[in-house]
Amino acid sequence: MPLEFDPAILGQEFDRAVSEPVTAEELIDFARALGETHPRYVEAGPDLVGHPTFCLRYKGNKFYPDSLPKNINVRTGFDAGKDIELGVPVRPGDAVEVRATLHEVYEKTGRTGRMYFVVLRLTLTNQRGEMLAVIDNRFMHR
């Protein structure tokens, strides 16, 4: 069934959440799990920052907006990829605000049939209003 939806749903914010302040220990554990050894990422102190992909752990409270086209079965999706644009690094004590919008919805037909893609955009900022990252999460549904 072809996708039919009101384009006005694109770009609408459907969720906003603010995290508890991040700790140095969380940043260090994350970096170490990637095998990272650079002091910038694994040594507590004033110079410690989060690994660039630490931002990927943040989500809103709501996974999908209510306004998705009805022919997308949200129970059958999987993670098809991500794009991340990086701003300033996460630092200990940062309270990260996540704003979620439905960025794009499209379909493709491949060898295995029709696929629907949903792109959620998460914009992350810290308590100073600085941009930490813009993350486009691409999910595929059959």
Added chain:
Amino acid sequence: MPAFDDVEEGDELPARELFLEKDQVRAYARAAGQWSPRFTDDEGARREGLPGMITPGNMSMGLLVTLVESWAGPGCVRRLGTTFRGLLLPGRRIRLCGAVTEKNASARTVELDVWIENEDGERPVIGTTTVALR
């Protein structure tokens, strides 16, 4: 760390080969707030129809950033885009790879293709990244 002027299109990053331990994936899942059977437990993953526990896509991206930063220095990555084409299974050897595809002189950035290869030479994770050089 390479200087912008010393880098040429077609240059390959030194590939990093490693054995991706299941315990490392579990440690990542715990640290990243992704503690789920599919990332932590073979039996639990099989119950979800998977061949065994898998590596989170986000972890694949983190590993690719470690590759790029070991080449160009910490804080050099401006953007990373990835496509997850297949399952990256832990408990096996993987190779992290990259190559320069384009130079932008005004911004002093380079574009790279990056990818992860498994033991069969397949590339379950591919991507592109923008990297700032001095």
